[in-house]
Amino acid sequence: MRLDKYISQTGTASRKECARAARAGLILVNGIAVRDVSAHIDENSAEVVFCGKTVLWRRYTYVMLHKPAGVVCTTEDTPRSVMRLLPPEFARRGMFPCGRLDADTVGLLLITNDGPLAHALLSPRHHVEKVYTYICDPPITHRQLSQLEAGVDIDGYLTKPARVEAQSPDRGRIAVTEGKYHQIKRMFAAVGSKIVFLKREQFGPLVLDPSLAEGTWRYLTDAEIASLPYMQNLSE
Ligand code: URA
Numbered sequence: 001m002r003l004d005k006y007i008s009q010t011g012t013a014s015r016k017e018c019a020r021a022a023r024a025g026l027i028l029v030n031g032i033a034v035r036d037v038s039a040h041i042d043e044n045s046a047e048v049v050f051c052g053k054t055v056l057w058r059r060y061t062y063v064m065l066h067k068p069a070g071v072v073c074t075t076e077d078t079p080r081s082v083m084r085l086l087p088p089e090f091a092r093r094g095m096f097p098c099g100r101l102d103a104d105t106v107g108l109l110l111i112t113n114d115g116p117l118a119h120a121l122l123s124p125r126h127h128v129e130k131v132y133t134y135i136c137d138p139p140i141t142h143r144q145l146s147q148l149e150a151g152v153d154i155d156g157y158l159t160k161p162a163r164v165e166a167q168s169p170d171r172g173r174i175a176v177t178e179g180k181y182h183q184i185k186r187m188f189a190a191v192g193s194k195i196v197f198l199k200r201e202q203f204g205p206l207v208l209d210p211s212l213a214e215g216t217w218r219y220l221t222d223a224e225i226a227s228l229p230y231m232q233n234l235s236e
Helices: 003-009 014-021 088-094 115-122 141-151 183-190 222-227 229-235
Strands: 027-029 046-050 062-068 106-112 128-134 162-167 171-176 195-203 218-219
Touching: 003 014, 003 027, 003 046, 014 027, 014 222, 046 106, 106 115, 115 229, 128 162, 128 183, 141 162, 141 183, 183 195
Parallel strands: 106 195
Antiparallel strands: 027 046, 062 106, 062 218, 128 171, 128 195, 162 171
C-alpha cells in the first residue's frame, strides 16, 4: 500500500499533510525517513512513525458525522446524500452510514466501511442504546411519559422499555434499544403527540462531540473505536 494512503486511512493526516511531513523527513518507516509518499509499504509489518507518533494501521475507517437536517442516509450518489458531506474517497472505500436517521433528524451518525461492526451495532439482538433529545407538540403528561417508558403499540408492535427524562412537558431525552423505522416519531404518535425536533446524542458508547458543528465530521479516536462492542469482543 502507498505510504500516504496508509497514513491517511488511519485518520492521522491528509495526503497533503503527509507529503509535507515526508519532505521534512518526519515520516519514518522501520526507523528510516521516507521522503516519497508514493513509496509502497507492507501494511502488515511496517512500523510507521508520523511526526514522532506511531501510526496504528486499521483495515477500516470510522467517522463521526454531525448530520444536519435535509440530508438522506444513503450511499447513492444523489445531491441530498449524506455521503456528499464527506470526502469522495470515503464512498470509493466502501464507507456507508451505519443505520439511518430520518431526513429531518440531526445528530450523531457513524460512517464506516466495517460491515461486521455495523451488523453488531444494528442487530436487534444486541440492544444497542440510542439516546435522542426531542421536542414534541403537544406537550406530554407524566402518564404519557410513563406509557412511552413501559412500551407502546406501534402498528401492532409493542416497543421495548425506554427511558425518558423530561426537562419540561414538551422536551427531554429518550433512550431506546431498538431501531424500528421512524421509531421515536411513531412512539410519540402512539401517545397522541408529535415529534417536531429530534437529535441523536448517543449511539451505543459513542457520544456526539459537542465541538462538531452540524454538517461536519471527524475520525473516531482510538478510545472511541476501542469502546465499540465488536472491538471489545475482538480484544477479549
Ligand atoms: N426515530 C425516528 O423516528 N427517527 C429517526 O431519525 C430516528 C429514530
